[in-house]
Amino acid sequence: MKTAIYPGSFDPVTNGHLDIIKRAATMFDKLIVVVLINPFKNYSFTIPERVKLLSTVTENIRNVEIDSYDGLLADYFKDRPEIDVIVKGLRATSDFEYEFQMAHTNKDLNPRAETVFIPASATTTFISSSMVKQVAMFGGDLSNYVPAEIHGEISAKLTAEFAEKKRLADIKRNQ
Numbered sequence: 001m002k003t004a005i006y007p008g009s010f011d012p013v014t015n016g017h018l019d020i021i022k023r024a025a026t027m028f029d030k031l032i033v034v035v036l037i038n039p040f041k042n043y044s045f046t047i048p049e050r051v052k053l054l055s056t057v058t059e060n061i062r063n064v065e066i067d068s069y070d071g072l073l074a075d076y077f078k079d080r081p082e083i084d085v086i087v088k089g090l091r092a093t094s095d096f097e098y099e100f101q102m103a104h105t106n107k108d109l110n111p112r113a114e115t116v117f118i119p120a121s122a123t124t125t126f127i128s129s130s131m132v133k134q135v136a137m138f139g140g141d142l143s144n145y146v147p148a149e150i151h152g153e154i155s156a157k158l159t160a161e162f163a164e165k166k167r168l169a170d171i172k173r174n175q
């Protein structure tokens with residue numbers, strides 16, 4: 001039985017992530033999608049919210065498990081000896097340097113932690129969570145970027161975040 005782990009921030013999950021999840025789920029017996037923290041990022045969604053969105057969009061893929069962890073990926077890997085490999089998506093050459101560095105760091109921290117890369121499908125190479133968030137904040141059409149069943153939750157969260165940002169900017173301007 002081969003088990004892979006697909007780590008990421010998923011803030012929020014997009015059609016690009018789902019493309020990788022669906023394809024990886026056909027390559028491995030089990031795929032664990034784990035929400036992790038990049039301490040240099042500002043997140044819009046809480047970890048439970050990101051887990052819930054991921055659970056909703058993967059509920060029909062029987063061999064996918066969703067989890068979260070607030071430590072190093074290499075340590076999560078150590079805690080779960082049944083995991084064989086880390087899966088990451090590559091959208092463009094611009095992703096490569098960062099992903100290469102992460103793959104080497106993870107292997108350095110845990111020599112068992114090998115990474116395999118799956119090229120993103122051509123239709124999703126331009127999608128990113130930040131781009132989705134920006135479109136949602138301005139009330140744009142999300143249909144090509146995130147699964148329909150989570151449009152409502154994403155739009156509600158981000159339009160509220162944007163309204164709050166505008167309110168704080170107005171207060172600052174009027175001081």
Ligand code: COA
Binds near residue numbers: 105124
């Ligand atoms: N299609 C579309 N978009 C994709 C994608 C795909 N296949 N794969 C990644 N992306 C996008 C994401 O949406 C995200 O967009 P954003 O920058 O606009 O938010 C971007 O690519 C980066 O995604 P991700 O791979 O999730 O990187 P990250 O920097 O957000 O998170 C972690 C990386 C969380 C996996 C990493 O920081 C980590 O492992 N953290 C735990 C601590 C640790 O072990 N650190 C040391 C690792 S070296």
